[in-house]
Amino acid sequence: KVSVVKKEDRETVFLPGTGDTFISAKALTQGIPAGRITVSLIEQDSGGEMKLERHEGEEALVMLNGEVVATVGSVEYTVRNGDCLHYSGRLDRTIRFTGSGKNKALWVKVLPGAIRW
Helix, strand or coil: CCCCCCHHHCCEEEEEECCCCEEEEEECCCCCCCCCEEEEEEEEECCCEEEECCCCCEEEEEEEECEEEEEECCEEEEEECCCEEEEECCCCEEEEECCCCEEEEEEEEECCCCCCC
């Protein structure tokens, strides 16, 4: 019922990019049985792009440093330092990292279902 991931124990995960590419991230959660939330820390140079598959549930992207241009459905959003974008996982989504240098973001994915504590 409790999961702690120490900074030095973060696993690298690969999020879907465009085409045959992937975005490298660090898993901040390891999950708990029947858990619904995953949190990843993304550090990506400008030009990287994520094309996310549809799912039931929600997602949020919190920009810690840099900038992304996110297309959710047919609307484009510019998300900068300190901004948070929260959206339905049922929509088409593309996240393009556009800030200079290293862009840093928290990506949260929440699946539907009841929490059983």
